Amino acid sequence: MTISNFEFHIQSTDGAARRGTLKTAHGEIRTPAFMPVGTVGTVKGMTPEAVRETGADILLGNTYHLMLRPGSERVKRLGGLHKFMNWERPILTDSGGFQVMSLNELRKIDENGVVFKSHIDGKKFELTPERSMQIQNDLDATITMAFDECTPFPADHKTAAESMRRSMRWAKRSRNAFEKRTGYGLFGIVQGSIYEDLRHESIEALTDIGFEGYAIGGLAVGEGQENMFSTLEFTTPNMPTEKPRYLMGVGKPDDLVGGVMRGVDMFDCVLPTRSGRNAQAFTRYGTVNMRNARHQDDPRPLDENCSCPACRNYSRAYLHHLFRAKEILGSVLLTWHNLQYYQDLMAGMRKAIGNGELADFALAFHEAQDQGDIDPI
Numbered sequence: 001m002t003i004s005n006f007e008f009h010i011q012s013t014d015g016a017a018r019r020g021t022l023k024t025a026h027g028e029i030r031t032p033a034f035m036p037v038g039t040v041g042t043v044k045g046m047t048p049e050a051v052r053e054t055g056a057d058i059l060l061g062n063t064y065h066l067m068l069r070p071g072s073e074r075v076k077r078l079g080g081l082h083k084f085m086n087w088e089r090p091i092l093t094d095s096g097g098f099q100v101m102s103l104n105e106l107r108k109i110d111e112n113g114v115v116f117k118s119h120i121d122g123k124k125f126e127l128t129p130e131r132s133m134q135i136q137n138d139l140d141a142t143i144t145m146a147f148d149e150c151t152p153f154p155a156d157h158k159t160a161a162e163s164m165r166r167s168m169r170w171a172k173r174s175r176n177a178f179e180k181r182t183g184y185g186l187f188g189i190v191q192g193s194i195y196e197d198l199r200h201e202s203i204e205a206l207t208d209i210g211f212e213g214y215a216i217g218g219l220a221v222g223e224g225q226e227n228m229f230s231t232l233e234f235t236t237p238n239m240p241t242e243k244p245r246y247l248m249g250v251g252k253p254d255d256l257v258g259g260v261m262r263g264v265d266m267f268d269c270v271l272p273t274r275s276g277r278n279a280q281a282f283t284r285y286g287t288v289n290m291r292n293a294r295h296q297d298d299p300r301p302l303d304e305n306c307s308c309p310a311c312r313n314y315s316r317a318y319l320h321h322l323f324r325a326k327e328i329l330g331s332v333l334l335t336w337h338n339l340q341y342y343q344d345l346m347a348g349m350r351k352a353i354g355n356g357e358l359a360d361f362a363l364a365f366h367e368a369q370d371q372g373d374i375d376p377i
Contacts, residue, residue, distance in 0.1 A: 034268070150221065215246040
């Protein structure tokens with residue numbers, strides 16, 4: 001594949017929303033973009049070819065999980081994560097900071113980094129900014145994330161400030177340890193909880209260091225959508241205009257619409273795949289529980305306007321049967337559908353931004369969601 005510079009080009013705007021293209025060593029990413037989560041080198045229930053068919057340009061992998069199993073050194077010996085999982089297109093790797101905080105109660109945080117025990121076998125590990133950069137380099141991540149501390153919610157101002165400032169010191173160490181290569185990028189992560197002054201301080205610190213992109217961390221951790229949106233409203237306008245903006249771990253379809261309208265370019269979340277495995281489908285008319293008995297005699301497709309295999313080839317009655325029978329195919333089909341829905345939603349927003357019609361798109365989206373899944377039977 002032709003190597004290119006890591007470049008972000010904004011093609012059109014509509015209010016705070018931006019439509020653009022991020023050029024990388026592993027191909028172009030159309031933004032706004034949703035990244036399916038392939039935590040351990042696989043999007044659960046999907047082949048890479050199937051994920052690509054949904055329209056995804058980029059996947060997310062995770063430093064913490066891949067360092068534990070199979071180990072980044074092994075992945076490197078086997079040709080890197082792209083070859084290992086048969087995904088030639090861009091990959092972003094989360095730095096591991098969030099998982100260290102969320103999965104490990106027995107951890108020690110100091111200025112150097114974090115010492116923790118594996119949730120798999122109890123083995124002790126240390127993760128520092130330098131080690132995180134090394135692991136992500138071994139994985140051959142197209143986009144590497146700076147190592148940070150994900151501030152829990154709620155946090156008082158003093159706690160949030162101390163956490164954010166430690167992350168900024170770690171961000172500088174991450175920048176120094178990052179191996180610059182043509183077409184690869186390092187993103188800094190804005191922290192500061194829901195406090196406007198701390199978010200602004202974090203942005204200033206990161207822009208002084210200089211990154212290829214900037215993420216918004218510490219949201220979708222229990223603060224609720226209203227707090228998340230209000231935080232975005234005083235955060236994104238102060239972030240570098242010419243760089244991509246990534247809202248980490250978000251979210252529900254209406255979170256994506258709201259995030260795009262507030263200037264976010266990239267998203268990731270386990271929700272579409274996790275929900276698919278648990279019989280919940282996302283549709284134009286809200287969520288549908290395929291275990292519900294009302295579907296058992298329904299010959300209609302889940303969504304007649306969706307192009308995924310679940311909607312093209314199978315009825316609601318069959319999908320209901322698969323989940324009641326605990327057949328793996330149900331999870332596969334519904335995961336495929338949910339990822340298709342998310343990619344279609346992003347494509348719809350990209351088109352709307354290009355036409356200057358995002359407000360109308362958002363209104364129609366919310367009206368359809370409020371209408372709910374109407375069942376005439």
